[in-house]
Amino acid sequence: MSRLARTAGLTDVQQEILSTVRNFVDKEIIPVATGLEHRDEYPTDIVEGLKELGLFGLMIPEEYGGLGESLLTYALCVEEIARGWMSVSGIINTHFIVAYMLKQHGTQEQKDTFLPRMALGEVRGAFSMSEPALGSDVSAISSKGVREGDEYVLDGQKMWLTNGGSSTLVAVLCRSDEGHPEGTAPHKSMTTFLVEKEAGFGEVRPGLTIPGKIDKMGYKGVDTTELIMDGLRIPANRVLGGTTGRGFYQMMDGVEVGRVNVAARGCGVAQRAFELGVSYAQQRETFGKPIAQHQAIQFKLAEMGTKVEAAHAMMVNAARKKDSGERNDLEAGMAKYLASEYCKEVVEDAFRIHGGYGFSKEYEIERLYREAPMLLIGEGTAEIQKMIIGRRLLEEYRLEG
Numbered sequence: 001m002s003r004l005a006r007t008a009g010l011t012d013v014q015q016e017i018l019s020t021v022r023n024f025v026d027k028e029i030i031p032v033a034t035g036l037e038h039r040d041e042y043p044t045d046i047v048e049g050l051k052e053l054g055l056f057g058l059m060i061p062e063e064y065g066g067l068g069e070s071l072l073t074y075a076l077c078v079e080e081i082a083r084g085w086m087s088v089s090g091i092i093n094t095h096f097i098v099a100y101m102l103k104q105h106g107t108q109e110q111k112d113t114f115l116p117r118m119a120l121g122e123v124r125g126a127f128s129m130s131e132p133a134l135g136s137d138v139s140a141i142s143s144k145g146v147r148e149g150d151e152y153v154l155d156g157q158k159m160w161l162t163n164g165g166s167s168t169l170v171a172v173l174c175r176s177d178e179g180h181p182e183g184t185a186p187h188k189s190m191t192t193f194l195v196e197k198e199a200g201f202g203e204v205r206p207g208l209t210i211p212g213k214i215d216k217m218g219y220k221g222v223d224t225t226e227l228i229m230d231g232l233r234i235p236a237n238r239v240l241g242g243t244t245g246r247g248f249y250q251m252m253d254g255v256e257v258g259r260v261n262v263a264a265r266g267c268g269v270a271q272r273a274f275e276l277g278v279s280y281a282q283q284r285e286t287f288g289k290p291i292a293q294h295q296a297i298q299f300k301l302a303e304m305g306t307k308v309e310a311a312h313a314m315m316v317n318a319a320r321k322k323d324s325g326e327r328n329d330l331e332a333g334m335a336k337y338l339a340s341e342y343c344k345e346v347v348e349d350a351f352r353i354h355g356g357y358g359f360s361k362e363y364e365i366e367r368l369y370r371e372a373p374m375l376l377i378g379e380g381t382a383e384i385q386k387m388i389i390g391r392r393l394l395e396e397y398r399l400e401g
C-alpha cells in the first residue's frame with residue numbers, strides 16, 4: 001500500500017471496500033487500460049466487474065438495494081479507480097450524480113422505479129446541463145419543456161453528455177416557463193426531466209437522437225455525446241420531484257457532490273503519475289547514476305508527493321463535510337480547484353521525468369498527460385471554482401456595518 005494519500009479514521013467496512021476496489025484496479029484495470037484507451041474501446045468487462053462489486057449502488061440506500069455508503073467511501077473508491085483509468089471513474093460518476101439527485105429530490109414513485117435498478121447497474125444514468133452555446137453559464141439554457149395535457153414536449157440540443165450513448169436514464173435540464181411568469185429569474189424557471197431511453201446511438205426514442213461519440217483528445221473509452229430533442233414527449237410524472245422550477249437547484253446539488261468526485265479523480269490520476277515518476281526515476285541512469293539521485297529530480301518528486309498528499313487531504317475534508325450534513329460548496333470548490341490543478345502539475349512533472357519516453361505511446365504517462373486537462377473543465381472550470389470560492393469567502397468574512 002502506498003505511503004501517500006492514506007485516510008485516517010476509516011471504519012472496517014470502508015477499509016474492506018477500498019481494499020477490494022484497489023485489488024480490482026490493480027488486477028483488472030491497470031493492465032488493460034492503456035490498450036483500451038488507445039483503441040477508444042468501451043470497457044465492457046470492467047463495467048461488469050464494477051456491477052458485481054456493487055459500485056453502481058455504492059451510495060444508494062440499502063432499502064433500494066444499494067450499499068448505503070457515505071460520500072467519503074464513494075470518493076475514495078473513485079480515487080482508486082481513477083488511479084487505474086480515469087475513464088472508468090467517468091462511467092460511474094454521472095450515474096452516481098443522477099442516483100444522488102433521485103435520492104435527494106425524487107418523488108417516492110421515482111425512487112421506487114429507478115433506484116433499485118440503478119443499484120444493480122441495470123439502469124445507468126447520465127446528466128445533461130451543457131448545450132453547444134453554454135457550459136459555465138447554466139442560466140442561459142435554451143432547451144425547453146412545454147406542458148401539453150399530461151405530458152411535456154421537449155425541444156433543444158444538449159452537448160457533452162458523458163455516458164450519453166451507454167446510459168438509459170438521462171436527467172435533462174430545460175427551461176419550463178409554465179407557472180413561472182415572464183421576468184422570473186432564469187434559475188427559478190428550470191426543470192429537471194427524467195428521460196428514459198434505449199442505450200446506443202441514432203434515434204433511441206421517438207423525438208430523441210444521440211448522434212454518435214464526440215472524438216476527444218483523452219478520456220477515451222467512455223462515450224461523450226450530443227443529445228437532440230425534437231418534439232420529445234415525456235409524461236408529467238417524470239419531472240424530478242414532481243414540481244417544475246426546481247431544476248437549477250437540483251442540478252447544483254448534484255454538481256456539488258460531483259465536484260468532490262472530480263477532486264477524487266484528480267487525486268487518483270496524480271497518484272498514478274507519482275507512482276510512474278518515482279519508479280522511472282530509480283531505473284533510468286544518466287551521468288553514472290539513477291536520475292532519482294540528481295537533486296533536481298528529487299525536488300520534483302518532493303513537490304509531486306506533497307501535492308498528492310495536500311489534494312487528498314482537501315478532497316477527504318470536502319467529502320466529510322457533506323457527510324456531516326453541512327453545506328460544503330466552499331470545501332468542494334477548493335478541493336476540485338486544487339486537486340485538478342495539482343493533478344495537471346504532477347502529471348507534467350512525471351512526464352518530464354520520463355524524458356523522451358514520456359512522448360511514446362508505450363508509456364502510461366502519455367495517456368495520463370491527455371487525461372489530466374479534462375479535470376480542469378468538467379463540473380465547472382477553474383475560473384468557475386474560483387468564482388464560487390471567492391463569493392463564499394466574502395460571505396464568511398463580510399465586514400459588519
Ligand SMILES: Cc1cc2nc3c(=O)[nH]c(=O)nc-3n(C[C@H](O)[C@H](O)[C@H](O)COP(=O)(O)OP(=O)(O)OC[C@H]3O[C@@H](n4cnc5c(N)ncnc54)[C@H](O)[C@@H]3O)c2cc1C
Pocket residue numbers: 094127128129130133134135136137159160161162163216219224374377378379380381382383384
Ligand atoms: C469530456 C467532457 C465531458 C463532459 N461531460 C458533461 C456532462 O456529462 N454533462 C454536462 O452537462 N456537461 C458536461 N461537460 C461540459 C462541461 O461541464 C463544460 O465544458 C464546462 O462547464 C465549461 O463550459 P464550456 O465548455 O461551455 O466553456 P465556457 O463556459 O464557454 O467557458 C470558456 C472559458 O471561459 C471561462 N469563463 C466562463 N465564464 C467566465 C466568467 N464568468 N469569468 C471568468 N472566466 C469565465 C471558462 O473558465 C473557460 O476558460 C463535459 C465536458 C467535457 C469536455
